[in-house]
Amino acid sequence: MRNYLFIFIVFFLSCKQKEEKEMQVETSSKDTIILTEDQLQHLTLSTTSLSLQKIDVSQSLSGKVVANAADYVSISAPAGGFVKKINFLPGQRFQKGQILVILEDVSYIQIQEDFLKNKVQLKTNQLTYDRQKELYAQKSTSEKVLQAAESEYQSSLVLHRSLSEKMRFIGLNPETFTSEKITRTVEIRAPFTGIINKVLSNTGKFLSPSEPIFEVINPQGFLLEIKAFERDLPYVKVGQTIEYHTLTQKASSDKARIISIGSMVNEDGTIPIFAQPFQKTDLALGAFVQTLVHTENREVEVLPTTAIQNFENKWYVFIEHQKGTYEMVEVEIGQQDATYTEIKNASRLQSYTIVNKGAYQLLMGLKNTADQE
Template sequence: MVERVRVAARVRAKPGFSAAILAPVSGQLVAPSGRELPQPGKRVEAGRLLALLRPNFSEAAARVAQADGEFNTAKAALDQAEAAYTRTKKLAVEEAKSPRELQEAELAYQSAKARYAAAAGLLATFKQAGGVAASDTPLLMELRAPIAGVLNSMAAGPGEVVSANQPVFTVLNPESVWIEASIPEASIARLSTGKDALIEMAGQPGQFLSIHGDGRGQLVSLGLEVDLATRTVPLIYEWKNPDGMLRVGQSVTLHVETTRAEEALAIPSAAIVEEEGRPIAFVQLAGETFEKRDVTLGIRDGNWVQVLSGIREGERVVTKGAYAVRLASVSTAIPAHGHVH
């Protein structure tokens, strides 16, 4: 038997498996030469050229001038730092410079290299598909897919204008998703070490998918901090989703394992009634003769409940009409067992 806590959950994109491609400046979308813009639902590879962006003239000119200026400044600083480092290294060999001075020169050189690489990368974004734009050709910027996946959305088509920092495309890789739930603080201590769970999807009540079944899922993390507002802890599972069974944003129900009993005596929960705040059940002795038993209950698994004491294996209990049998026993003042007509 397995007892579980039932919590609402949501499917979300696994980090690194979803990306938005933003317009770096405002401008007009242009299809790559000889190709059309990809449509939603189409698979794309990482680095795939999705579209070109023709920036507004004034903004493009300003950005090019800025990038070019930063590149030239970084190049001059790199040349100067490299020369200083080479000179200091030579003098250090002759013991004319201290190890500390050599270390400082090397650090300055490495910092200059990093600034130069960043400036070169910025300038390289302003280019045509075939190379850097010449003065007599329109400036174009490339919009490429940063990850492999499926084109999930596009905000504009060829010829349409987009604004700076506007998401133009979104790419989603649905082959692996996260299922995230919030576990009530009171249930955390009851979670089993395995923390297995069942997925129940909306519209399919009573049908379950095991997280750990067939090796499709695994526990990612159980949060270390309780949310002060909701008094819950985040629980995250990863689910291999090559068939697209789960969709990002979808609401599901998780039944998270709390306790497990490998060998247990269990009866239907419908057989349990309460009498003065304690659980009892009625055992059939013979025909229409029943005996009332105080029972000690353990874990619950769906419509079944574990019995720790009060009933022995093989005994028959009343599951339908158990409450009516209790009323009959009370009305005839039978303390432990009775005969019901």
């Protein structure tokens, strides 16, 4: 004959009044609880069973905004000169075509002077060459004179093209340049829309040719570097779309595509994953981001999450053997969505009825009994 141990557990009996009522429950083993008919009437229980469901699993991973090495660009002086004015500070954004810095030097004047003198000489030599061609056609001049005129014209044309490129190199347009526009300053303009990362010079400093003035970043190449642990890797793949938001824009999210998954583990045990944002938003380099990685829907055997209880870092469900008799069984859980949880060791629960609503009360009753033994 069974020896039953009687204990008191608390049940909520009324919706109008949260009144505690003592109940005696019986246990036939440390994992089984037996309720009387009267106890069942005062305890709201519902049951469920295993089912196949497709669950949309989301992994929350953290990361930060980084830039490709190719997106770090040095802005240098095209020719030697003194820094007259720097228009931007580190961290500031600039637009394509904006003046970043103004340089000045007498050497710029010399380039402009040489260009204008050559422009006049080229026109003179061209007229002379054209005249000599007409005279030669009329046999009024010798071939030697024609060749000399042609040589002078070609030489001045080569020099003109060379000086035109020098003018473009220092930011001046040779097509529209006239003597009224001669200046000792040149303006270095932004080649694209970007961000100042470093200012490497100062007002009054003399810069040698090609010496860098700024280090700028092209934000079109910004990437998300996401930290993933080894356990997360089965749920991510190249080409997968993820959602992300910055810590200052939690209310809205944007999307990015995973373009690379690292093959080496960092010192902190994480593996880097790189994603490229679909839209070029105003991301700040180094800003922290929170990402949501949606895995593919998988059809797995699940139970409602409310049926699964945690006790001492283990997960349990209650099997209903018959009305009033319930056995606690440990389960191994997998992925979860908002409603269901995957049961990895589902084979041992096949064909059983599982307690859904009321599972927590059964757990408390059983464990309180064990504590008093």
